[in-house]
Structures are given as structure tokens and as C-alpha cells.
Amino acid sequence: MTDQTSTTRVAHLDGGMPLLLTRTADRRTVGLALSLGLGSRDDPAGLDGAVHLLGRLVMSVPLQGGPSLGERVQRLGGTSNAVTGPESLTLHARVPGDDAPAAAGWMLDALTQPALSNEALDRERRLGARESAAGPVDRADALQPAFLHTVLPGHPLGRAASAAPGIAGRDALEPLSQMHQRVLATVPMALACVGNVPEAELRNRMSPLAMARAGGVRPCRSSQAPVSRPAPPDPAPPDPVWPDVPCWLLAGAPAPAATDPRRDAFALLGHLLGHPPSAGPASLTYRRLRNGSGPAHAFRAWTRTYSDAGVWCLLAAADGADGGALARTLRGELTRLARRGPARNDLAAAVRQARTQLLRTAADAMKCATVTASRYCVTGAVWNPYAEAARLARVTAADVATAAAAVADGLVVAVRTDEGARDAWAPPEP
Known part of the structure; x- marks a missing residue:
């Protein structure tokens, strides 16, 4: 692994959104990811879990009057999902190479023009609550809120994140929609394509409206303000009282x-x-x-x-x-x-x-x-x-x-x- 040169080329869609193109030797499948510089640390006050919920909705609501993004990608023989991190919401997919332009277009449409509705919101909230009640798949997720709260006191990353939104009922749709529109206007976005897909084919499958809504080169979080260092933790607390069970x-x-x-x-x-x-x-x-x-x-x-x-x-x-x-x-x-x-x-x-x-x-x-x-x-x-x-x-x-x-x-x-x-x-x- 001696090549020091990045194999990723940065282009821009009409309107300015970065398009990150990485060519590979694999001509059969392509990896796609559309990311927003917005994560669980950015959940508005009183809307815990809102970014996670937005990701679930983007994957599952009807797309332009037809099947959802998740269903469309699966029908191509591909896989897809949305991942919410502390600082990013990312849609990702792996699809056959010939279908990559269409899938990329659907991803951009889904993220910029989701058909949000009360019915879809209620469904995803119920599913999210059931999954949360079943417990996290990764044991670290169960411990991380208390851990980060102690390690990074007073920092947004130390705030307990929730996969089950703290918003309920039909009153939830309006604030979620407002957050989504604000995100499209202010939060950095980037589309990455890993595989051998001609740039022109990618551009041709993306709607002008979606590109306009995702357009504009917006500053990333690290350049919006001076980097702030979290307050040093308090003196290390004593070890917890150890239980008698695993x-x-x-x-x-x-x-x-x-x-x-x-x-x-x-x-x-x-x-x-x-x-x-x-x-x-x-x-x-x-x-x-x-x-x-x-x-x-x-x-x-x-x-x-x-x-x-x-x-x-x-x-x-x-x-x-x-x-x-x-x-x-x-x-x-x-x-x-x-x-x-x-x-x-x-x-x-x-x-x-x-x-x-x-x-x-x-x-x-x-x-x-x-x-x-x-x-x-x-x-x-x-x-x-x-x-x-x-x-x-x-x-x-x-x-x-x-x-x-x-x-x-x-x-x-x-x-x-x-x-x-x-x-x-x-x-x-x-």
C-alpha cells in the first residue's frame, strides 16, 4: 500500500454539491453513499432522535409516487440502508454497475424530496420504539450515552442520543419537515460513487430539482467555527460497584x-x-x-x-x-x-x-x-x-x-x- 495519491476525484453537480468519484477494478458492482453533515448531536431541543427518524423515513416513504428507495434498490438485486452517526446521516447502497446511475438519482430524490406524511411518521416511530425496546445490537451502544456524558461533559457529543424520537403524534410532522428544509439549505452534502461509472451517466439520471435543492457548496462543521475542545473531565470517579452477574x-x-x-x-x-x-x-x-x-x-x-x-x-x-x-x-x-x-x-x-x-x-x-x-x-x-x-x-x-x-x-x-x-x-x- 505505497500509493500516496488519492484515487478519488472531486467534481460538482449542477448547483455545486460535491460528487466524489473513485474508480476501481470491479466493473460488476458499485458503492454509493449520499451523506449529510448532520447527526444525532444536532437533534433539535425536544426532538430527540429526529435525525435518525429522518433517515428511516427517507429510506421507506414512496418515491415519486412509486416504491420506496429501499424497495427500488432491492429490486435491482442491491442492498441499501441509512446510517445515523453523531455528525452525519448517510444513505448507502451497493448495486450492479449498470444500475448505479439510476440508484444514485433515487438516493438524491429521496433525500431532497421525501414524501413525508403523518402515516409514514407514525409507522417509523412505532418500529423505532420496538427496536429500541429490544435493545441495541452493539453492546457499546447501551453504555455509550453514560460513558460520553462523563468523558465529554458539557459537549453535544456527551448528550444521550436516542433512536426513539421524543416527538409524538401528528404535531411531529411539521417540526420534522421544518428541520429537513433547514438542513437542505444549510448543511453540507456529498455524493460518493466507488466503481466505474461515467460521470455523465450519473448526472443524466439526477433530476434538476433534486440537484438544485442539494446544490451550493456549504461549509463543513469543522470550518464553520473554531474547533472547540471539550472541557476536561472531572477527576476520574471511582470504579463502579461490580455486580455479581456477567x-x-x-x-x-x-x-x-x-x-x-x-x-x-x-x-x-x-x-x-x-x-x-x-x-x-x-x-x-x-x-x-x-x-x-x-x-x-x-x-x-x-x-x-x-x-x-x-x-x-x-x-x-x-x-x-x-x-x-x-x-x-x-x-x-x-x-x-x-x-x-x-x-x-x-x-x-x-x-x-x-x-x-x-x-x-x-x-x-x-x-x-x-x-x-x-x-x-x-x-x-x-x-x-x-x-x-x-x-x-x-x-x-x-x-x-x-x-x-x-x-x-x-x-x-x-x-x-x-x-x-x-x-x-x-x-x-x-
Whole structure:
């Protein structure tokens, strides 16, 4: 992975919306992603879950008097979904190459001209409430609100996000529609296409009205105002009272923002201590946490970066009686890394793991499109996996030691009781 040149070309649709084109060797399928620089942290007061609900509606309401976007893509033999993150709402799809122009046009129509109705709103609210009651698929989602509230006090990312909107009844449609119209006028948008689709064919399948509503080069969040650093957390609270039953632990600390060059050391710290999809023997904590007498059944570590903040996390499953030992083991490993830094071969292995993860993402057309579109909306920069790999290779052991010291100093712990913590698991990559 030595090519330092981005393979993504930036064009603009009529009206100005960025069109991010990445050519690949695969001529059979194409990855598409249409992203808004608006996420759960932007839910208006009293409208918790509004952005998530908007994404559900965009996928499911009738499109120009016919089937919904989700149904149309599936009829092509493709897959599609909407993903709501803290700072972006992204529609993504993978379709046969010949159908990509039509699918891209439908995505833009759905996002800019959804047929919002009280009936559709009530349906999606009910479905969302049922899914929320069933519990999150990812255990980290259950712990993250309390965790972020403690790690990033007073920051919008520390506000508990909800997939079940706090708006109800027919009074909900008007404020949701108003939010949608405001978004179209003020929030950055970007369409990414990963595959071999001629630009002219993409443009020809997009309606002038949709392009006009999505048009205009609007500033990204990171350039709208000076980057604000969250207030430092209060002195680390004592470890929680550990239950007598299996539990999940989420431990972590503040980390650099998406455009901060120090973020790469925190990312490698995650690989050193057990990066997803599953922590293996190369992880420094593997033998300590997952041997026959170790305190953890399963664990993973990662870093999430946002426009003006970031977090480093480790999620682990353990018996409640072992929770204290698990937390002490993590703190001990962080302290050791802060004092000595990682050994050369351990750091090299972490760099290779990170590079392989970048290669997997870049090789998956839909994942690549999703990352490209959402990052462009958040940071205003084109995602370049080759340049990112080169940056990671330049991280030193001293850089990682500094990151480990910062995590150790700001470490907080959240715990959730769950009988499912006994189960073997392979969590999705964050």
C-alpha cells in the first residue's frame, strides 16, 4: 500500500454539491453513499432522535409516487440502508454497475424530496420504539450515552442520543419537515460513487430539482467555527460497584479530533490493546484478559474521532466478580505503555493491522463510499487510505506512550449488567 495519491476525484453537480468519484477494478458492482453533515448531536431541543427518524423515513416513504428507495434498490438485486452517526446521516447502497446511475438519482430524490406524511411518521416511530425496546445490537451502544456524558461533559457529543424520537403524534410532522428544509439549505452534502461509472451517466439520471435543492457548496462543521475542545473531565470517579452477574464494561478517555495529527497514535493504541473485529494473540492485553484465568471473555478497543472531539474506548465482557481485576489490568497496561512505549515489533504489528483494516475498507465499495462521503461532510477533506497508512507508519513509540498516558489520566468506566456477556461474540467494526 505505497500509493500516496488519492484515487478519488472531486467534481460538482449542477448547483455545486460535491460528487466524489473513485474508480476501481470491479466493473460488476458499485458503492454509493449520499451523506449529510448532520447527526444525532444536532437533534433539535425536544426532538430527540429526529435525525435518525429522518433517515428511516427517507429510506421507506414512496418515491415519486412509486416504491420506496429501499424497495427500488432491492429490486435491482442491491442492498441499501441509512446510517445515523453523531455528525452525519448517510444513505448507502451497493448495486450492479449498470444500475448505479439510476440508484444514485433515487438516493438524491429521496433525500431532497421525501414524501413525508403523518402515516409514514407514525409507522417509523412505532418500529423505532420496538427496536429500541429490544435493545441495541452493539453492546457499546447501551453504555455509550453514560460513558460520553462523563468523558465529554458539557459537549453535544456527551448528550444521550436516542433512536426513539421524543416527538409524538401528528404535531411531529411539521417540526420534522421544518428541520429537513433547514438542513437542505444549510448543511453540507456529498455524493460518493466507488466503481466505474461515467460521470455523465450519473448526472443524466439526477433530476434538476433534486440537484438544485442539494446544490451550493456549504461549509463543513469543522470550518464553520473554531474547533472547540471539550472541557476536561472531572477527576476520574471511582470504579463502579461490580455486580455479581456477567456484565459489559466500557472504559476510555477523551482523544484528539478528526483533523488533529495526534489521532494516529490513539488509533494505534487501540490496535495494540485489542482492535476489532476481535482481539487476537498479537494484542498486548490478550493473554492478560482472555487466558484460562483472565478476567475478560471478549474485548475490543477503538478510537472514534469527530470534528471537534474524540474518544478512545475499550469494551469487554466479564463476570462481575472479575470487573475490578479487568479495570486494574487495563490501567496497568496503559501505565506500562506510558512509561516505556510499545516494543518495536508490537508497534510494527499494530501498524500492519491498521493498514490491513484500511485496505479492507478501501476494497469494499459500499464501505469505501460511506467513509468517503461522511468524512467529506464532517472534515471537508477527501479520504485517502494510502496517505492515512503512511501517517500511521510514521507514528513513534514515544507518540503512543503519550497517547497511553493521556488515556490513563482520563480513564472512566461504565458498566452494564447483561446475561449475554457470557456469550461468545464477534462485534461489528465501529
